[in-house]
Amino acid sequence: MTTPPGKGEGEEREAPVIRDRRRIDPETGKVRESGQNQAASASGKGGSGAAQPAAPASSGGGEEVAALKAQLEERTADLQRLKAEYDNYRKRVERDRLAVREQALANVLNELLPVLDDIGRAREHGELTGGFKSVGEALEAVVGKLGLEKFGEKGEPFDPMVHEALMHSYSSEVTDTTCVDVLQPGYRIGERVLRPARVAVAEPAPAAEDGGQAAESAAESAAAEGDGKAEGEGGEPDSAGDGK
Numbered sequence: 001m002t003t004p005p006g007k008g009e010g011e012e013r014e015a016p017v018i019r020d021r022r023r024i025d026p027e028t029g030k031v032r033e034s035g036q037n038q039a040a041s042a043s044g045k046g047g048s049g050a051a052q053p054a055a056p057a058s059s060g061g062g063e064e065v066a067a068l069k070a071q072l073e074e075r076t077a078d079l080q081r082l083k084a085e086y087d088n089y090r091k092r093v094e095r096d097r098l099a100v101r102e103q104a105l106a107n108v109l110n111e112l113l114p115v116l117d118d119i120g121r122a123r124e125h126g127e128l129t130g131g132f133k134s135v136g137e138a139l140e141a142v143v144g145k146l147g148l149e150k151f152g153e154k155g156e157p158f159d160p161m162v163h164e165a166l167m168h169s170y171s172s173e174v175t176d177t178t179c180v181d182v183l184q185p186g187y188r189i190g191e192r193v194l195r196p197a198r199v200a201v202a203e204p205a206p207a208a209e210d211g212g213q214a215a216e217s218a219a220e221s222a223a224a225e226g227d228g229k230a231e232g233e234g235g236e237p238d239s240a241g242d243g244k
Contacts, residue, residue, distance in 0.1 A: 030061060102189070109148050110194055113187060116140065116150075120185065152185045152197025162186060162193055167200035177203050 119136040122128040128136055151162065158177040166183055179199040186197030
């Protein structure tokens, strides 16, 4: 029986082609380049069927990672700068808001000070009675909750930062400049003075100092007179002797 041409028993069959389309190299764990995939696809070709060695990975992957790290650091720095700017902006807005609130509150309370003065004078004269007393005490309670503080008491040391002296006198009963009378109380909110306390002040009497100076002057005058008399008495005999 005749054997068909090309079908001999000794003829070698063509080896199957194996194409590895995996993007991750199982040996190195790195992403394969397109050239590596083609090389892996062609590795099954050949008479012996032995796998050919894969092409070495290029250095482009390391440079790409370094560039990504640099971009990440740059974006992180930008975010930190934006956060700091926002924090400063938020603090500035809060500070301005508090300043506006304090100014508005001070303006309102300034308008109420004459009313509080009338209530105080009515209380001093015993005229704060009935419904007027209730209204006055309620108003004082409200302004107290808003932070308004009344100051200025008789006998406290004079402070030009919070007191306004309308009257001045001397007294031997004080050792320093003292408020001896409060003509109109002062008001403040925290450290901000809305109106200074208007007071009458007294200073220590300068009588002791003036008396000492007067006594010293009198002693000097007496000594000068004594010297003049002594010179006059000593000069008379000489004049008489010259006449003789």
